[in-house]
Amino acid sequence: MGEGSVGNDGHRGGYGDGYAVRAEGLEKRYGEKRALDGFDLAVREGTVHGLLGPNGAGKTTAVRILSTLIKLDGGRATVAGLDVARDPREVRARIGLTGQYAAVDEVLTGRQNLEMFGRLFHLGGRRAKLRATELLEQFDLTDAADKGVGKYSGGMRRRLDLAASMILAPAVLFLDEPTTGLDPRSRGEVWESVRALVASGTTVLLTTQYLEEADKLASQITVIDQGRAIADDTPDGLKNLVGGDRIEVVVAERSDIPRVVKVIARVSDGEPEADEEELRVHAPVTDRVSALTEVARTLQDDGVQVEDIGLRRPSLDDVFLRLTGHRTEPAGDGRSGGGKSGDGKSAASAKSASSAESAEKEAVV
Numbered sequence: 001m002g003e004g005s006v007g008n009d010g011h012r013g014g015y016g017d018g019y020a021v022r023a024e025g026l027e028k029r030y031g032e033k034r035a036l037d038g039f040d041l042a043v044r045e046g047t048v049h050g051l052l053g054p055n056g057a058g059k060t061t062a063v064r065i066l067s068t069l070i071k072l073d074g075g076r077a078t079v080a081g082l083d084v085a086r087d088p089r090e091v092r093a094r095i096g097l098t099g100q101y102a103a104v105d106e107v108l109t110g111r112q113n114l115e116m117f118g119r120l121f122h123l124g125g126r127r128a129k130l131r132a133t134e135l136l137e138q139f140d141l142t143d144a145a146d147k148g149v150g151k152y153s154g155g156m157r158r159r160l161d162l163a164a165s166m167i168l169a170p171a172v173l174f175l176d177e178p179t180t181g182l183d184p185r186s187r188g189e190v191w192e193s194v195r196a197l198v199a200s201g202t203t204v205l206l207t208t209q210y211l212e213e214a215d216k217l218a219s220q221i222t223v224i225d226q227g228r229a230i231a232d233d234t235p236d237g238l239k240n241l242v243g244g245d246r247i248e249v250v251v252a253e254r255s256d257i258p259r260v261v262k263v264i265a266r267v268s269d270g271e272p273e274a275d276e277e278e279l280r281v282h283a284p285v286t287d288r289v290s291a292l293t294e295v296a297r298t299l300q301d302d303g304v305q306v307e308d309i310g311l312r313r314p315s316l317d318d319v320f321l322r323l324t325g326h327r328t329e330p331a332g333d334g335r336s337g338g339g340k341s342g343d344g345k346s347a348a349s350a351k352s353a354s355s356a357e358s359a360e361k362e363a364v365v
């Protein structure tokens with residue numbers, strides 16, 4: 001840590017087993033609902049670990065238990081080498097949390113927000129000011145420091161949120177869907193900040209609904225569904241599972257679908273899938289550009305009217321289809337599709353599978 005900084009990162013490095021977070025068989029019930037149902041997780045020290053799952057999978061519940069905001073009903077968890085049930089205070093002193101919805105005050109300036117958080121953490125006026133200046137610099141907010149947060153872009157606000165959770169330079173930082181609802185540029189800015197945090201020694205557990213985001217940031221990804229880990233793999237491992245990139249063709253006439261299936265099968269290393277409803281055929285490809293060129297040319301020569309053709313990166317939905325045999329579904333408990341406000345995410349993921357896919361496609365342009 002730099003001179004004059006006020007963090008408590010003396011705890012970084014060495015929890016014995018090399019894991020900054022460990023959860024075994026976590027249980028959390030809300031009435032009949034099992035929000036967590038035997039959830040396991042192991043996050044290596046000094047890494048970004050992605051917790052990937054759809055609406056209502058249990059991501060926020062896991063983060064809230066690990067950050068000691070709520071109590072577990074069963075299982076056990078350690079964070080920074082400390083048991084969350086036995087030593088919640090000590091755990092709290094070593095972690096930071098950026099919740100799913102922004103916590104900064106709109107009326108205050110960026111600097112005032114950070115100074116306020118500093119005082120909340122008992123830094124004292126002078127140290128709080130010093131730390132605010134450092135963090136504004138680190139998160140590239142110095143120029144906007146004295147503007148009201150109400151005037152910040154979504155990305156700037158999220159960065160300020162990250163900065164606020166870094167006041168004490170925590171050993172472990174929990175980020176709950178840090179970029180949901182952000183435009184691609186702001187999303188990229190937040191990714192940069194997360195990378196910088198990890199470079200400075202923090203371990204990050206990041207929840208997301210975007211495979212692309214987990215892929216960009218995380219070295220290991222746990223996929224969560226209905227309160228359970230259903231996969232734990234590297235980004236490459238998960239992408240291999242879903243067959244990597246896909247070529248996708250949308251036609252104008254349903255009668256052309258069998259023809260398109262045949263043409264795509266020639267360039268694909270997997271079985272083409274046809275969606276009769278949406279007049280869409282897609283299949284995995286490895287040699288992306290040549291596959292695209294070949295299919296486009298052949299279909300044109302055949303006189304098939306193509307509405308859309310393109311390459312698509314695998315989405316969370318594709319991962320789910322492979323792992324569970326079904327697509328991601330809305331939580332189905334009345335919370336999604338408008339039950340929550342703020343970022344339009346619930347509504348988006350309650351839509352059909354293909355709109356969820358195109359949402360991701362947009363997000364990664």
Ligand SMILES: Nc1ncnc2c1ncn2[C@@H]1O[C@H](COP(=O)(O)OP(=O)(O)OP(=O)(O)O)[C@@H](O)[C@H]1O
Binds near residue numbers: 055061100346
């Ligand atoms: N306070 C609560 N009371 C009752 N049920 C809850 C509560 N919190 C969460 N749940 C339920 O537990 C399940 C898991 O919710 P959780 O918020 O952890 O999911 P999530 O993966 O964070 O979803 P999202 O992507 O929508 O944020 C959901 O079915 C949810 O409705």
Ligand SMILES: [Mg+2]
Binds near residue numbers: 059060061100176
């Ligand atoms: Mg959540």
